[in-house]
Amino acid sequence: MRIRRFAIAVFAVVLAGCGSEVTGTALPGEIDIRTLDVGSFPTEPVNAHDDDPAPDFYEMYNVAGMRIASHVIDAAVIDPRMKYGTGARAFSDGTTPWEFGDYDVIEPIAEKHKMLYGFLSAGASSDSTVSAMSGWPMNEPTNEFTAATMVLQFPDADRATAAAQEFHDADLAALEGRNQPVSIPGYPAARSHWRPDSPFLRTLLPHGPYVLAFLLSVDKPDQNALTALAATAYDKQIKALADVPILTDEEVYTLPFDPDHLLVRTLNPDQFTFPGGDGSHTVTTRAGALHFAGTSGVPLSPERDRIAEQFAAMNAEQVAFSHGTMTIRTTDPASAQRAVTDKLFPHHPKADAAAPPNLPQSACVENRTLDGAKRFSCLVAYKQYVGVVGGSQLLDAHQRAAAQYALFANTR
Secondary structure, eight states, rough: HHHHHHHHHHHHHHHHHHTTOOOOOOOOOOOOOGOOOOOTTEEEEEEEEOOOOOOGGGGHHHHHHHHHHHGOOOHHOOTTTOEEEEEEEEEOSOOOOOGGOOOOHHHEEEEHHOOEEEEEEEEEEEEEEEEEEETTEEOTOOOEEEEEEEEEEEHHHHHHHHHHHHHHHHHHTTTTOOOOOEETTTEEEEEEEEEOOOOEEEEEEEEETTEEEEEEEOOSOOHHHHHHHHHHHHHHHHHHTTTTTTOOOOTTTTSSSTTOOOTSOOOOOTOOOBBBBTTTTEEEEEEHHGGGGGGGSSOOOOOOHHHHHHHTTTTTEEEEEEEEEEHHHHEHHHHHHHHTTOOOSSEEEEEEOOOOTOOOEEEEEEEESSSSSEEEEEEEEEEEEEEEEEEEEEHHHHHHHHHHHHHHHHOO
């Protein structure tokens, strides 16, 4: 028995001295992560020396956007036909989205009234996008219904009300001669306009310190259909904001970033640490994660109902995205293992693929080429966490999965 123990000890020392970057000690029932092929991918968390990433002051609008995402409605909430996601992101007074209006017109007003942050979520009834032409949008031929939801916060209700009026007046003036103001049933304070030969409506409403805004389209120019859709959108968005505490301007700039260390646990090959409210380096709730369906570089199906079903099946609680990798915190280890066993990928696989060697808590698939994910994707479970990684080659996906497992094991 002593000889056997001595041999095991020598073997461990030899492994440790072979230049491997994989660290950690296997616990009973866990894989010895030193045996995994992790390629050149990092396996130590970015806060390995107890130095949690701290965003710069000017990046805090992204953190605030991640927080409010859980309370912003997506297009499918407005109309279930709009089940496809077409993008989402946080924005600041200097990065307002074109869906809100021409940047040169909108940005000075947002800055004047000290807009704190905003969040945009867009969706459509087909997997295609809306584009802007001469300051007014136009649909792809396959799109019939689209919605972009925008929530902006200002320091107080007075600034939000003043900003909303100025946004509308300046936007309508920039489109003078073609667009006409319209009213929204039940919302006399809403400011809206449309173009009679276009199926689009832009509308905004001050609501406490928020400005709620929508860019909506239907299948043909129809003012009544558009204003009815806008009324539904306001009903749903106001209800969604009812239970979220309103931030002061000081609180916006002191929000905790990744307080549960979910991003720290997510494989991040280049070890970027600054927040990205566009799904590049983002942590949010299960509901907030649905906004990023169809977002470039995020391993999600464009179909939000597909993602919602898969998240529900694995009892997802919180989700992090980091440069093509996703980590999901589930309620318990059994739920995480179920995600692997049942292959609960948040997109549509084409066929099964071989799992990584020596990593039993994993599963891999080959993806549909048009589904947004890389050619191969792998799931890996560790305690209550599920990692989703991808690669253009199966070996790359395998090494990422192994590195993700090792990172889970090495993170406190």
